[in-house]
Amino acid sequence: MPVIKIYDTTLRDGSQAEDITFTVEDKIRIAHKLDENGFNYIEGGWPGSNPKDVDFFEKVKHLKFEQAQIVAFGSTRSPRKRADQDPNLNQLLKAGTEVITIFGKSWDMHVQQALETDLDENLRMVAESIQYLKKNTEEVMFDAEHFFDGYKHNPEYALKVLKAAENAGADWIVLCDTNGGSMPWEVHSIFETVAGELKVKLGIHTHNDSELGVANALAAVKAGARQVQGTVNGIGERCGNCNLISVVPNLKLKMGMDCLDAKQMKKLKELSAFVDELANRSHWNHQPYVGKSAFAHKGGVHVSAIRKNRETYEHIEPELVGNQTRILVSDLSGKSNIVYKAQEFGLDIDSADPKVQELLEELKRAERLGFQYEGAEGSFELIMREALGQREEHFEFVGFRVIVEKRKEDEAPIAEATVKVMVNGVQEVTAAEGDGPVNALDKALRKALTRFYPELEEMSLYDYKVRILDESKGTSAKIRVLLESGDQNAKWGTVGVSEDIIEASWQALIDAIIYKLGVAPRHAKEKAESKPQPKLERRGSRFHLKI
Structure with missing residues (x-):
């Protein structure tokens, strides 16, 4: 049974969606959740590109992950600049991760028009960047950006880019459908050709602009990919990325590939909802596999059949991915989850x-x-x-009052909270000011209780x-x-x-x-x-x- 490595880029590629913003603490919580769920690689961001990513990599150095490896992401060196003097590459090394992923151009049009350099210089950029990183870190991946479009326009040059990366010592080469416009049969055919030309391990990175992110990833695995990159719930720039929450059960349950174990599979629904909650957006009820409605049945023939045999209207046992059958007229089930x-x-x-x-x-x-x-x-x-x-009740709530006062138009409002609590028959009344009513309330409550519970x-x-x-x-x-x-x-x-x-x-x-x-x-x-x-x-x- 082939082993497929799962590479998550929710914290980097996913956060590029226009309606998604993660705090550093969000990113750390998600990283731990992905680790618990058995994901192999977690791309944390682009070190040096913004203060948030710098803070994330600094904090994550001191954290322990059971299975996943944290990955720093960046680009090849700039044109006509030495790799060892390139600020981007040195920021990647400074992040201190054991795995680094860099992307480079594999479409000649991008080389000439976006980078404004020549094709040979781009090959040197790819090779020298990988060689420099390999001297200083354990594992280096190369994402061939726009590979499928590049191959369709100039297959000879696109393959030269991959061979430059392979010869330079890349541990993985990942073929990217960056614009998300390729068809599954194109991905399968091109990937199969590449697999016959290279000896290095290959991965796939797809986008969802044609609603084919998952299909294209599966087509690549069928053709030899042994790593799939994507995001939880498919979040990402434009129309999003390949949805790992759908890819994983398709790999495991439909294609017989080894990725997550059975226990980790059962946590997919929880993981999906967890990321949506931290992204501050509603969970999609109709999301395949893990949505609330994915195994919901309402009325008539369906309900009658499903009660006799769930296979009549369910393509898998929903419990395999942490979901459950729901009969909407009576909303059965739920005890096992409790x-x-x-x-x-x-x-x-x-x-x-x-x-x-x-x-x-x-x-x-x-x-x-x-x-x-x-x-x-x-x-x-x-x-x-x-x-x-x-449940232990450590104190009794008596009451609280919050006052917000604004005295001048050009001054910020002043918030003050008063809290009354009873602890072991002793009433405590405290007040505090804060940056807004909630902050004031939090301060007053802690102030009231810390006398009795210093651990707060x-x-x-x-x-x-x-x-x-x-x-x-x-x-x-x-x-x-x-x-x-x-x-x-x-x-x-x-x-x-x-x-x-x-x-x-x-x-x-x-x-x-x-x-x-x-x-x-x-x-x-x-x-x-x-x-x-x-x-x-x-x-x-x-x-x-x-x-």
Whole structure:
């Protein structure tokens, strides 16, 4: 069974979509999620191109990834400039990743018109850049930009570019359908020809401008590609990239290729929703494989048949990708997901326990109100613990007040919050000013509780997102607030929903603090008890902690 490496470029190519913006913390959370899901390569960005990517690579140096390798991305050297003096190449090395991907021109028109240089100089740019990087890093990939268009216009030169990369020592050569206009039969035929000309490992990078990103990637794998590049949910510039959430199950379940294992496959739906949540956009209900409606059946012949045999109207078992069959008239199923998640949180619960059904009903009620728990695992775990009688109440809420005052037109408003809480029969009243009402409320709440729980000083608020749920209602619309909080051991997401942004924020803040006080210490203790002793492992010229 051929092994296909999965190369994710959500954090770089995906973030180029006009409606997508990731913070550095978003990128780190997504990177860890991709690692948990078994992805082989995670392209983090272009070092030196912007402060955000510089910050990401600096922080990621100190983080541990179980399986995935972080990749720095950039271009070949500039025309008529030495590779060792090229700022872009040296920024790539400075990022400190064990894998570097550079792209270069393989279409003669681009060489002459975009780069404004000659064809031979472009070949030298490709070869010298790869040679320089190979002297200083372990693995170098070459993305042949616009390869399929270039091959169709000048096949001889396009192949020369690939051979220059191969002879220079590239570990992978990736053929790119950058404009997204090729047809699957073209991709298959050209890829097959290239595979017969080169000995280096080959990959495929496709875009979705003709709605064929996934189809073209699969055609390339059929012709010999052993790496597929793409993004979660197909996000990316213009019409997007090849959607890895669709590619992976097609490879595994339809083509018999080895990529992710069964456990990782079951997390695809969760991964898809997680990235959409951090991108602050609604998850596409009709997305193949993982959408809420992907295995939904409504009325008549379909429902009758599906109850007898799911194969009548389902092309795979939805559980294989973390989804489930839904009969819309009664909305069956769901208990298995609850039990699975409980086990993930270390909770002992049986599917026959009546509390599972109660919890399922509570989650459905919350969902109708606008709550979603992808990206808000902290709130989700608190709900489960409450249903099982394991949620600890560390304080009693008495009340809060927020005042926002603007005194002059050219001055920023002043926000002040007062919070009243009761801890072990002692009432605490505190006030704080902040950069806006939510920040003031957060400061006042922590100030009130830190006297009793000094460990709250370790807790930080990393991210704050707001989404309007029903835009048609204007200023009276419901709002969902997603927070990411954490300490030195872990990070967790919490959620709140209300027509009032302050109330929604308060709900998420309360959950974040309760999680810190009651749940986070448990997980830290469990992790410490199960953690093996670290050992030093040599990878190339560097030593790493092996857990």
